[in-house]
Amino acid sequence: MVLNELGAKISRALAAVNDASVIDEAVLDACLKEICTALLQADVNVRLVSSLRNNVKQRANADKGAGINKRKVIEKAVVDELCGMLDSGLDDKKQELKKGKPNVVMFVGLQGSGKTTTCTKYAHFYKKKGFKPCMVCADTFRAGAFDQLKQNATKAQIPYYGSYTETDPAVVSKQGVDRFKEDKRDLIIVDTSGRHKQEEALFEEMRQVAAAVQPDLVIFVMDGSIGQAAHDQAKAFKDSVQVGSVIMTKMDGHAKGGGALSAVAATKSPIIFIGTGEHMDEFEKFEAKAFVGRLLGRGDWRGFVDKIQDVIPEDDAKEELMDSIQKGNFTMRILKEQLSNIQKMGPVSSMMAMIPGMSNSPLFGQGNEKQSQARIKKFMTMMDSMTDKELDSNNPKLLMEPSRMERIARGAGRSRMDVWELLEEYKRLRQLIVGNKGAGGLMKHMPKNTKGNMNPHNMQMNIAQMSRMLPPAVLKQMGGAGALQGLLKQMDGMK
Numbered sequence: 135m136v137l138n139e140l141g142a143k144i145s146r147a148l149a150a151v152n153d154a155s156v157i158d159e160a161v162l163d164a165c166l167k168e169i170c171t172a173l174l175q176a177d178v179n180v181r182l183v184s185s186l187r188n189n190v191k192q193r194a195n196a197d198k199g200a201g202i203n204k205r206k207v208i209e210k211a212v213v214d215e216l217c218g219m220l221d222s223g224l225d226d227k228k229q230e231l232k233k234g235k236p237n238v239v240m241f242v243g244l245q246g247s248g249k250t251t252t253c254t255k256y257a258h259f260y261k262k263k264g265f266k267p268c269m270v271c272a273d274t275f276r277a278g279a280f281d282q283l284k285q286n287a288t289k290a291q292i293p294y295y296g297s298y299t300e301t302d303p304a305v306v307s308k309q310g311v312d313r314f315k316e317d318k319r320d321l322i323i324v325d326t327s328g329r330h331k332q333e334e335a336l337f338e339e340m341r342q343v344a345a346a347v348q349p350d351l352v353i354f355v356m357d358g359s360i361g362q363a364a365h366d367q368a369k370a371f372k373d374s375v376q377v378g379s380v381i382m383t384k385m386d387g388h389a390k391g392g393g394a395l396s397a398v399a400a401t402k403s404p405i406i407f408i409g410t411g412e413h414m415d416e417f418e419k420f421e422a423k424a425f426v427g428r429l430l431g432r433g434d435w436r437g438f439v440d441k442i443q444d445v446i447p448e449d450d451a452k453e454e455l456m457d458s459i460q461k462g463n464f465t466m467r468i469l470k471e472q473l474s475n476i477q478k479m480g481p482v483s484s485m486m487a488m489i490p491g492m493s494n495s496p497l498f499g500q501g502n503e504k505q506s507q508a509r510i511k512k513f514m515t516m517m518d519s520m521t522d523k524e525l526d527s528n529n530p531k532l533l534m535e536p537s538r539m540e541r542i543a544r545g546a547g548r549s550r551m552d553v554w555e556l557l558e559e560y561k562r563l564r565q566l567i568v569g570n571k572g573a574g575g576l577m578k579h580m581p582k583n584t585k586g587n588m589n590p591h592n593m594q595m596n597i598a599q600m601s602r603m604l605p606p607a608v609l610k611q612m613g614g615a616g617a618l619q620g621l622l623k624q625m626d627g628m629k
């Protein structure tokens with residue numbers, strides 16, 4: 135999860151308001167001071183921070199209520215202001231690719247911003263969505279650029295085009311685009327060259343390539359670690375070519391990422407994705423509201439369902455599985471299959487950050503990505519040592535037999551304590567999903583015939599029942615029963 139620290143600080147400041155017995159001016163000021171300091175540390179522009187502070191104060195003071203109501207007003211005002219800060223205000227739907235026609239997308243940016251890596255991530259993302267992407271190397275400036283693109287494209291199994299001899303980027307890009315149009319490729323990505331700094335030669339070259347390939351969309355790739363300096367860079371590119379959207383890279387572990395995001399939004403350029411690591415899957419769709427939700431540890435169901443749909447095809451097997459779980463079957467084998475799907479979805483920690491409360495889970499949430507992966511791997515190894523009877527049993531007690539635990543531990547080269555930890559997590563998830571003996575649990579509230587999707591629409595969950603089912607710490611992390619209700623509404627809106 136990007137910007138972990140910033141999110142944790144803001145959440146802490148809001149939690150202090152929740153814990154205060156009376157919310158007076160001093161409590162509000164202390165909360166805002168903490169939030170503003172955190173934003174300034176993330177390099178958010180001081181003017182934006184000051185406007186957040188004034189607006190939240192104004193809204194809080196305009197509310198004459200007290201107690202719970204006032205807390206809600208403050209929290210909502212902070213969330214709204216953060217969303218406003220990160221939202222360019224433009225409709226980025228226009229930037230979406232259209233199926234059934236060749237979409238030519240040109241990538242621009244400074245050298246080293248992560249352009250080539252991002253082109254590959256973008257291609258990989260749309261390949262999973264059923265597009266036929268390909269990549270054209272228009273970088274004739276940097277020796278080795280074509281080799282790098284070739285290497286990335288080969289790894290992602292994406293066709294590519296480039297030349298070792300042609301020196302005119304406009305010519306080589308036009309040749310590549312024409313070739314791939316003939317091949318009926320529907321996503322043609324043109325990777326242009328960069329320079330160390332903004333200079334006229336770069337802008338002129340970008341204009342020539344754009345004139346040659348007539349892109350449907352120009353994406354500006356920018357390094358998020360430069361903080362609020364991103365404002366001037368985004369503006370300079372926007373003024374030179376018709377930049378349609380922005381992708382911000384290197385949002386992993388960079389304290390200044392928040393500043394960069396807000397600075398770009400201020401130039402009215404929609405950010406469509408963020409890069410969160412060097413690997414292909416470390417790439418997230420960016421949407422201000424969902425991002426703020428994740429930042430504050432409140433999850434993002436839309437992103438979660440999107441990820442699930444990426445790896446689990448909509449087929450009858452899935453329909454059968456949903457039916458079976460709905461009948462109260464949640465076996466160790468099902469858990470094993472789901473863990474294996476999670477492994478395919480990319481970084482576990484970013485996946486789990488989308489589920490409210492999961493950032494607290496002993497299985498996924500604690501520690502870093504490496505530890506989460508290691509925990510899943512450890513669990514999978516122990517499941518590999520189980521017999522078919524154990525994997526398919528619907529009775530957790532069977533697995534608690536000491537001789538079985540001993541055998542599984544020995545087979546997997548783990549301790550009995552490890553097996554016990556797995557069984558406890560299995561029982562906890564089982565209880566959460568199917569409830570006791572199939573009575574209750576999340577699945578009970580899923581509508582029948584989900585046709586492959588979770589389809590949270592029409593899901594009528596009993597909030598009080600769910601609140602009781604969740605461990606108190608998890609419920610608290612989610613923001614209490616009120617937040618749970620908000621979450622269900624959010625799920626309901628995801629038709």
Ligand SMILES: Nc1nc2c(ncn2[C@@H]2O[C@H](COP(=O)(O)OP(=O)(O)OP(=O)(O)O)[C@@H](O)[C@H]2O)c(=O)[nH]1
Binds near residue numbers: 245252
């Ligand atoms: N940590 C991190 N590293 C990234 C990310 N995106 C790209 N990188 C790294 O940034 C470095 C530069 O990336 P490139 O894709 O070569 O950059 P480029 O903009 O194409 O560079 P030129 O081809 O020279 O213009 C590489 O080491 C990438 O692995 C990201 O989201 N996070």
